[in-house]
Amino acid sequence: MSAVGILFRRELGAYFATPLAYVYTTIFLMLAGVFTFYLGSFYERQQADLMAFFNFHPWLYLFLVPAVSMRLWSEDRRSGVVELLMTLPVRNFELVLGKFLAAWVFTGLALALTFPIWLTVSYLGDPDHGVILASYLGSWLMAGSFLAIGSCMSAATRNQVIAFIFTLVTCFIFIVSGFSIVLDAFSGWAPTALLDAIAALSFLTHFDAIAKGVISIRDLLYFVGMIVVWLVATSIVIDLKKAE
Amino acid sequence: MIELKSLTKQFGNFTAVDNISLQVQAGEVLGFLGPNGAGKSTTMKMLTGFLPPTSGVAVVCGCDVMEKPLEAQRQIGYLPEGAPLYGDMSVGRFLHFIAEIRGFRGSEAERRVLQSVDRLELRDVYHQSIETLSKGFKRRVGLAQAILHDPKVLILDEPTDGLDPNQKHQVRQLIQTLSQDKIVVISTHILEEVTAVCTRAVIISAGRVVADGTPLELEQRSRHHQAVSLVVNAEIDVSGLRSLPGVADVQADESGRRVTVFPANGQAIFPHVQAHAQAQGWEVQAMHVERGRLDEVFREITIGGGQ
Numbered sequence: 220m221s222a223v224g225i226l227f228r229r230e231l232g233a234y235f236a237t238p239l240a241y242v243y244t245t246i247f248l249m250l251a252g253v254f255t256f257y258l259g260s261f262y263e264r265q266q267a268d269l270m271a272f273f274n275f276h277p278w279l280y281l282f283l284v285p286a287v288s289m290r291l292w293s294e295d296r297r298s299g300v301v302e303l304l305m306t307l308p309v310r311n312f313e314l315v316l317g318k319f320l321a322a323w324v325f326t327g328l329a330l331a332l333t334f335p336i337w338l339t340v341s342y343l344g345d346p347d348h349g350v351i352l353a354s355y356l357g358s359w360l361m362a363g364s365f366l367a368i369g370s371c372m373s374a375a376t377r378n379q380v381i382a383f384i385f386t387l388v389t390c391f392i393f394i395v396s397g398f399s400i401v402l403d404a405f406s407g408w409a410p411t412a413l414l415d416a417i418a419a420l421s422f423l424t425h426f427d428a429i430a431k432g433v434i435s436i437r438d439l440l441y442f443v444g445m446i447v448v449w450l451v452a453t454s455i456v457i458d459l460k461k462a463e
Numbered sequence: 464m465i466e467l468k469s470l471t472k473q474f475g476n477f478t479a480v481d482n483i484s485l486q487v488q489a490g491e492v493l494g495f496l497g498p499n500g501a502g503k504s505t506t507m508k509m510l511t512g513f514l515p516p517t518s519g520v521a522v523v524c525g526c527d528v529m530e531k532p533l534e535a536q537r538q539i540g541y542l543p544e545g546a547p548l549y550g551d552m553s554v555g556r557f558l559h560f561i562a563e564i565r566g567f568r569g570s571e572a573e574r575r576v577l578q579s580v581d582r583l584e585l586r587d588v589y590h591q592s593i594e595t596l597s598k599g600f601k602r603r604v605g606l607a608q609a610i611l612h613d614p615k616v617l618i619l620d621e622p623t624d625g626l627d628p629n630q631k632h633q634v635r636q637l638i639q640t641l642s643q644d645k646i647v648v649i650s651t652h653i654l655e656e657v658t659a660v661c662t663r664a665v666i667i668s669a670g671r672v673v674a675d676g677t678p679l680e681l682e683q684r685s686r687h688h689q690a691v692s693l694v695v696n697a698e699i700d701v702s703g704l705r706s707l708p709g710v711a712d713v714q715a716d717e718s719g720r721r722v723t724v725f726p727a728n729g730q731a732i733f734p735h736v737q738a739h740a741q742a743q744g745w746e747v748q749a750m751h752v753e754r755g756r757l758d759e760v761f762r763e764i765t766i767g768g769g770q
Contacts, residue, residue, distance in 0.1 A: 225563045225564055229560050255719070283547050286576075298547050298550070299543060300549060302513055306539070307515050307561070307564050308533045308534075308536040308537045308564070308565070310533070365597075446640045462474070462514055
């Protein structure tokens, strides 16, 4: 097994070594349920789709993903383990990737546990399963982007609370950049190209497209690009900050 | 072989390591001595590839640590300062993780783990999670991790810090048995450790090498080297001792019964002192030649402003 695989296994194991993973998953599932059935009016909509469920995912991730990502690097930097890791014969990006993948698979597991809602909607009506599958994929990719941002923030500080807040703020900016509240502020004076660029940076624009069942290369590239860019940033930040 | 060539590390305006050049051969146990903040740990961090030097190079077994970090790191076993470990893992799982990262698989990984567990007597805590262990056990897990792949170069940052006297003894014995065909570099501020395990001592102060030699050579720089201490039954008149050949100074404690005679330039004055004591008819209870005091040399070099 490669170094990434070994690191991945250790990190994933660490999630389940403490009650944290179980508490986190429980909270995620409860909130997902509350959002879908109360705020999303799942029954009242009388439609055999999961829009009510997926529409709230960006907001759910906004608070729950930073809670997962905050300890990715901060904890190891605080305890000094980072020195041990970085003097083992492993490359920097293998460490970054191993940790990220473990966190991503962990959120994927939490997401997969929402399957009863899929069963429910299939029982009640005849939904488009392709769209639902695409939405799950989009949701997971979005979680990955949030995590990659969180990984970079976590590498920048030893303090988990600071990592949490910085991740939340950065992700929030990336969500609302597609909203008219933000875009209106620019629309009066900024050129359309800039306006489009700001809107194109938003998680929502790309997630909505995938959630409608349209998996375009552009949207996939956006999420994959986000993950790659933030992971590269993580690798640079950890290299710069390790001496402190 | 380890080679440091004009190694320098600056943090902003502060120079932590200032132009250090050293060569260490296989079989040597090098003790890095120095006050806190002298640059011992920083030097070790550059040697292991954790920190990039501002200028200069570190070469381990023919590999430039900056250019071929992985090749160099494969040859190195490293115990960082404070022995950081994954607290949430059990000792066995942690060592297996290290074995796998080091490239060992299956029964070979198992064999390596058990071997280092035995060497550091960790069998009783094998299944225990690391955060529940005492400081001494944690340090030993850190050492087990460092020797697991039988490295050519062992770099140990304060390996006996926080251990009780028995454990210290054990670790020193381990270092001695390991050192036959390896290079061992330890940093410490426990001076007795240097005399006990090191074949060579390098004292650094403010980022520079201020002394380099065998522990014996360093001891010889001490004022106490070849000094004669004697304890007598009643207060004596020491003025006669001063006029003996080769004697530089004589000091007596408050009771006047415990006297130290210092030689000039490390000359052997024991026979003269003994003869004098006999001639004066002193009732001598104890009398011995001192080897020299490393702590004195250390203080003199690191506070007294260089050589």
